[in-house]
Amino acid sequence: MGLFKSLKKAFKKVVGGVKKVVKGVVKGVKKVVKKISSSKILKALAIAAAVIVTGGAALTAFGGTMGPGALGKFGTWMMSTSQNVLGGTLFGTGASGVTGFFQGAGNFTTKMLAKPFGFVGGALGSTARVGANIVQRKDLLAAGPAAGGVATTPGAILTAPTPFSAEALSGQLAVADTVSFDPTANAGKGGYINTTVDPLDPTKNIVTPLTKAQEASLPNPYKTNIDKVTGKPKGTAGRIAETVATGTATAVLSGAALQAIQGDPEQQGSMGGLRTETATQFDPLQVYAANRGIAESDISKYFTFGNTASAGNMPLFQQQTIGVPS
Amino acid sequence: MAQPNRGPRDIVTDSISETAGQAVLDGLDAGFTIDDMAPDNGPKIRGEARFNQEGLDEIVNLSSKGGAIPGQSLVNDPSQPYPWEQPPEFANPKDALDYMTGLVFQPEAMKEIVGALANGAAVADVAMVMLYAKFTEGKFNPDVLMLLAEPVMYLIMAIGEEANIKYNIGDSNDLDELDNEDNEEEIDSKINEFKTVFEGIKNGTTKKGMEPSKITSDKIPQNILDKVKEEGPAIRSLLGKGEE
Numbered sequence: 001m002g003l004f005k006s007l008k009k010a011f012k013k014v015v016g017g018v019k020k021v022v023k024g025v026v027k028g029v030k031k032v033v034k035k036i037s038s039s040k041i042l043k044a045l046a047i048a049a050a051v052i053v054t055g056g057a058a059l060t061a062f063g064g065t066m067g068p069g070a071l072g073k074f075g076t077w078m079m080s081t082s083q084n085v086l087g088g089t090l091f092g093t094g095a096s097g098v099t100g101f102f103q104g105a106g107n108f109t110t111k112m113l114a115k116p117f118g119f120v121g122g123a124l125g126s127t128a129r130v131g132a133n134i135v136q137r138k139d140l141l142a143a144g145p146a147a148g149g150v151a152t153t154p155g156a157i158l159t160a161p162t163p164f165s166a167e168a169l170s171g172q173l174a175v176a177d178t179v180s181f182d183p184t185a186n187a188g189k190g191g192y193i194n195t196t197v198d199p200l201d202p203t204k205n206i207v208t209p210l211t212k213a214q215e216a217s218l219p220n221p222y223k224t225n226i227d228k229v230t231g232k233p234k235g236t237a238g239r240i241a242e243t244v245a246t247g248t249a250t251a252v253l254s255g256a257a258l259q260a261i262q263g264d265p266e267q268q269g270s271m272g273g274l275r276t277e278t279a280t281q282f283d284p285l286q287v288y289a290a291n292r293g294i295a296e297s298d299i300s301k302y303f304t305f306g307n308t309a310s311a312g313n314m315p316l317f318q319q320q321t322i323g324v325p326s
Numbered sequence: 327m328a329q330p331n332r333g334p335r336d337i338v339t340d341s342i343s344e345t346a347g348q349a350v351l352d353g354l355d356a357g358f359t360i361d362d363m364a365p366d367n368g369p370k371i372r373g374e375a376r377f378n379q380e381g382l383d384e385i386v387n388l389s390s391k392g393g394a395i396p397g398q399s400l401v402n403d404p405s406q407p408y409p410w411e412q413p414p415e416f417a418n419p420k421d422a423l424d425y426m427t428g429l430v431f432q433p434e435a436m437k438e439i440v441g442a443l444a445n446g447a448a449v450a451d452v453a454m455v456m457l458y459a460k461f462t463e464g465k466f467n468p469d470v471l472m473l474l475a476e477p478v479m480y481l482i483m484a485i486g487e488e489a490n491i492k493y494n495i496g497d498s499n500d501l502d503e504l505d506n507e508d509n510e511e512e513i514d515s516k517i518n519e520f521k522t523v524f525e526g527i528k529n530g531t532t533k534k535g536m537e538p539s540k541i542t543s544d545k546i547p548q549n550i551l552d553k554v555k556e557e558g559p560a561i562r563s564l565l566g567k568g569e570e
Contacts, residue, residue, distance in 0.1 A: 003468070004458065006468075007454070007458065007461075007468060007471065007472070008454065010472055011450060011453075011454050011472070011475055012450075012496075014450075014472065014475040014476055014479075015450040015479070015495065015496040016496070017341065017343065017476070018343050018450075018476060018479060018480075018495065018496075019495060019496055019500075021341070021343035021344060021346075021347055022343070022347075022495070022504075023504075023507075024347060025346075025347035025350060025351070026504065026507075028347065028351055029350065029351065029354065029360070030511075032351070032354050032355075033354065033359075033360055036360055037505070038504035038505065038507060039370070039492065039504060039505065040360055040364050040366075041350070041360065041364075042483075042487075042504060043363075043364035043487045044350045044353075044360055044363035044364040045346050045347060045350055046346075046480060046483035046484045046486070046487045047363065047364065047484055047487060048346040048347075048349045048350050048353070048363070049342055049343065049345070049346035049477075049480035049483070049484070050480055050481055050483070050484030052342060052345055052346060052349065053342060053423070053427070053477040053480055053481060054427055054431075054481070285398075
């Protein structure tokens with residue numbers, strides 16, 4: 001059995017364990033709270049687990065369900081649970097008997113894996129926004145409505161942030177693309193302007209200086225990021241979302257495809273796993289064959305055991321074997 | 327918002343799942359309601375897989391690219407081992423979990439995870455692929471990979487919950503598993519209720535102590551008693567034979 005299949009098989013056991021616990025908790029909660037749907041309990045469980053695993057970072061990372069605001073108290077309460085895990089106080093101190101045993105040896109996984117994780121930052125419901133965009137058949141990263149559920153007015157200087165943008169992560173409204181800083185405005189003193197298309201003549205722009213109140217409403221990070229001399233943004237520093245690019249995303253994207261072709265390890269005669277060593281892996285072999293004037297189709301006859309003369313360099317499958325008396 | 331009447335209790339478990347489960351029960355006991363813990367965000371998006379010709383073509387393409395011939399790895403140059411054949415970057419599961427949490431919480435990754443869950447990918451598959459990809463990059467060894475399985479799955483589940491998606495956990499068709507159990511439980515409880523009432527009727531227990539003479543006027547409003555007196559035999563029993 002290949003490594004991937006072995007891992008997949010072991011993973012299945014973990015999944016089975018998780019599902020078993022989920023069902024156990026659902027039953028346990030149903031004994032306490034009558035007439036409650038299982039999916040709600042699952043949600044509470046997932047939130048609690050994420051808070052414990054991340055040491056509370058999930059609270060700030062999501063912002064919507066788990067974050068500050070209405071759920072601040074439960075979040076804080078859960079945080080203290082997490083802190084207890086981290087501090088090892090979950091196991092008590094100086095206990096004897098079974099508790100003492102756990103204190104010393106038990107809770108290995110929980111103690112080992114739960115850890116504070118404070119550098120994620122606070123996305124303001126960005127994940128929830130992506131989910132809503134899927135339902136509304138919008139672009140995944142389309143901005144949601146502004147505060148209070150009101151759609152952003154065309155021409156407004158402040159707009160709802162796009163999910164996971166720097167503004168969303170810092171809990172700010174985004175500044176419309178039409179707003180800029182003009183060093184020559186305000187009689188050479190410089191000022192913010194809003195450039196919009198003239199509704200009567202689309203080939204022309206209307207430039208309107210922002211009022212004092214409008215200027216005051218611009219988020220500080222935006223104002224500090226503007227170079228007052230050139231009128232242009234100082235750079236991409238601080239734009240958290242734009243600095244992120246990981247291979248994980250691609251890996252996740254192909255997740256469903258992988259699952260479909262890797263087969264079920266429990267099933268006899270199932271299809272083999274994804275062959276990660278693709279045709280490009282044959283290139284060295286082709287070079288090897290070309291150097292020696294060997295036909296590629298016959299290459300297996302020329303493989304050697306040990307790749308140097310000192311290591312044997314013997315033809316593979318033809319090396320000496322220990323004779324077994326018949 | 328309920329006010330907790332105490333702090334969290336000590337929890338002794340050997341897994342994240344157990345800890346989370348007990349934390350939820352502890353939270354309920356401390357005075358929180360389930361709505362405090364998991365507020366309703368409206369109907370969920372069903373993470374169902376839909377047929378996609380493009381996706382199928384991609385799979386066919388991937389599987390027809392050819393694979394390693396038996397023994398190919400044995401002829402690799404030992405001085406250029408694969409990343410997973412070298413000492414891993416993270417030997418400590420704590421560090422590995424920090425690394426994985428950092429990746430999972432990256433905006434781009436979150437977006438892809440939400441998309442994958444909404445398209446029917448199971449949490450376990452997404453977690454497995456992410457962890458396996460990092461294993462092949464030599465980030466951690468298979469043992470650490472297995473230790474990370476559970477926490478990474480919960481991170482993905484939390485993302486799914488936050489995005490209001492009804493996701494598959496273990497395989498691509500367990501979407502309604504919990505709901506089906508809910509329905510079965512409800513049907514069972516209704517059947518039990520019916521059986522109890524039926525048994526009661528059968529044994530006459532419901533009639534006990536229900537003599538008309540025992541009905542006092544303070545239990546039933548006077549106007550109803552007057553109406554009964556007035557109409558008398560004209561009132562038909564609900565269970566009586568209907569008019570022919």
